[in-house]
């Protein structure tokens with residue numbers, strides 16, 4: 001089995017800013033060393049508003065009142081009625097597009113509450129090297145994710161993984177309860193029919209490059225339990241397909257809408 005490669009931004013649980021007690025609103029709360037490390041991942045600054053969670057997983061908006069080496073504190077000022085993080089885990093395996101637009105997808109997927117984004121190299125996709133050569137901005141992907149997470153007040157940064165090969169992506173997605181491949185071929189199922197009455201807690205979405213997934217890739221994925229699904233009769237750009245599919249999954253199974 002091919003092992004999934006590492007997360008490059010320490011997103012996920014490590015980025016949660018946890019309080020180790022239930023706070024009183026408008027009262028200063030000290031932050032633990034672990035929370036301090038999480039703040040480092042967000043590149044947070046004193047005075048900034050962040051989303052923190054307490055030991056019962058309730059989310060609060062809090063202002064960072066001090067942030068120094070070795071110590072930090074915040075004042076939680078608003079308890080949020082619903083958790084900021086989605087109740088379902090959504091992972092998007094995104095073929096690298098060769099044009100502009102990747103940053104925008106990263107931003108939108110982050111806003112939509114996706115947990116993990118994995119760029120993949122499929123047979124027709126651009127390579128990381130080509131993208132880096134063509135696009136100066138590719139070095140700022142992590143910054144795009146961080147900024148989007150801050151802007152939409154997420155409690156955790158989505159994990160951003162290294163570029164995976166198609167086969168590595170399939171093994172990485174293997175543990176998800178529902179695995180869907182967006183494919184505009186002769187697919188019998190629409191994305192929403194793909195859910196059926198099933199209410200999975202974790203969903204992997206595979207999105208193809210501008211040239212689409214090749215038949216052998218679709219067959220390989222199907223053999224690994226991935227269901228090819230359609231988003232309707234129009235051919236969408238890779239970026240559009242990724243954003244639309246994540247929004248539909250979040251709307252049907254998660255907390256969007």
Ligand code: SAM
Pocket residue numbers: 181182183184206207208209210211212213229230231232233234235236237238241
């Ligand atoms: N295969 C096409 C071709 O011949 O040029 C177009 C690929 S499309 C531009 C890029 C990717 O977005 C596809 O591989 C698929 O993952 C997704 N996609 C776009 N439109 C879709 C649709 N209507 N249904 C399902 N997936 C779609």
